[in-house]
Amino acid sequence: MNVAAPTSGRVTCRARALVAALSLLFAALACAQPQPSLTPAEQRAAAVTQVVLGILSYARWPVEPAQLRLCLVGPTEYADDLIKGTTQSTGRPVLVQRLLAGDSRIATACDAVYLGQLNQDERSQLFSAIGGHPVLTISEAGDPCTVGSVFCLRVSDQQVAFDVNLDSVARSGVRIHPSVLQLSRRRAVQP
Incomplete structure (x- = not known):
């Protein structure tokens, strides 16, 4: 994608800030930095939390929520840090709750859904429920x-x-910054 060069100093400053923020996201994606006091499972959970929060920070909803509502659906392996709740780098709080796949509130109570292990019927039911609603979905289930x-x-x-x-x-119905989409493409072709 081609992006036009900014014409004002203010936009240039924003562009530099975006590049800096994306660089941080890319660094988090590059590797899970081991922390000596954490087990490998805790390190993976911390790295997943960084990546999920990075993805969420580059998503835009039609009406930006003051508090982002992240729902965990299904058994998850790496969501331990997410469950604690957090605040995005922008200062926006992230409220995290667990819901069952068949919960009728998913489409209206969640801005983003983090999917764990679901069977095909549960996945179909969930995606039918959120169809037509601005809900970002992130799957951990490989x-x-x-x-x-x-x-x-x-x-x-x-x-x-x-x-x-x-x-x-x-x-x-959620817009994703093009740089995040390009990052995924680049990582897909790297060995």
Whole structure:
């Protein structure tokens, strides 16, 4: 994608800030930085939290929520840090709650859904429920990112990366900054 060069100093400053912020996100994606006091599972959970918060910070909803509502659906392996709740780098609080896949509130009580292990019927029911609502979906379950999820995490001991389903981005009603989409493409072609 081509982006026009900014014409004012104010926009240039914003562009530099965006590049700096994206650099931080890219660094978090590059590898899970080991912390001596954390187990490998805790390190992966912390790295997943960084990546998820990074993704959420570059998403824009039609009406920006004052408090971002992240719902965890299904059994999750890496959501321990997310459950604690957090604040985005912008200062916006992130409220995290667990819901069942069949909960009728998902479409209206969640701005983003972090999907754990769900069977095919549960996934179908969930994606039917959020259809037509601006809900961003992030899947941790290692699926090939072809069925409904906008972002699909790839978690290993060395790094946390993600794939993007562009079809799902278009249907989600949530805008994603193009640099995040390009990052996914670059990472997909790197060995």
